[in-house]
Amino acid sequence: MKKSVHVVGAIIENDHDEILCALRGPEMTLPNYWEFPGGKIETGESRNEALKREIREELKCTIEVFCHVEDTTYEYEKVIVRLETFMCKIISGTPSVTEHAELKWVSRKELNTLNWAPADIPAIEKLLSN
Ligand SMILES: Nc1nc2c([nH]c(=O)n2[C@H]2C[C@H](O)[C@@H](COP(=O)(O)OP(=O)(O)OP(=O)(O)O)O2)c(=O)[nH]1
Ligand SMILES: [Mg+2]
Secondary structure (H helix, E strand, O other): OOEEEEEEEEEEEOOOOEEEEEEOOOOOOOOOOEEOOEEEOOOOOOHHHHHHHHHHHHHOOEEEEEEEEEEEEEEOOOEEEEEEEEEEEEEEOOOOOOOOOEEEEEEHHHHHHOOEOHHHHHHHHHHHHO
């Protein structure tokens, strides 16, 4: 049976209506796709706790988590991913690259110019339409 993972992704928006997009590296699973920073929820963690921990680990900054945006399940070749995304704001620190190949701030209307991981498409559509 295929492995299932439950993942939280942070849609981090700044004061210029730009969203922080992260490029997965060539050695990661789903290489060279853009995603929202975040990762798998660990046992006993809430989604909020998992998101804050992942962002501390991956971007070295602290966020506040706001509204839930999307809940999508996507079946990849080897894994089934349930991705839940939340609007977030940075409350301290500046995002720095630790695991990703690149981080960039992209305006909402230009989000569709990036090659997003398939599980992210419903969230991207929502962000484009708001
Ligand atoms: N963080 C994150 N993961 C995503 C997104 N879209 C999407 O399909 N994924 C997939 C990629 C991975 O297969 C899985 C978990 O992501 P992850 O790579 O951040 O978690 P991890 O470090 O614990 O996992 P791994 O690379 O060791 O497999 O979810 C997204 O927007 N953000
Ligand atoms: Mg991650």
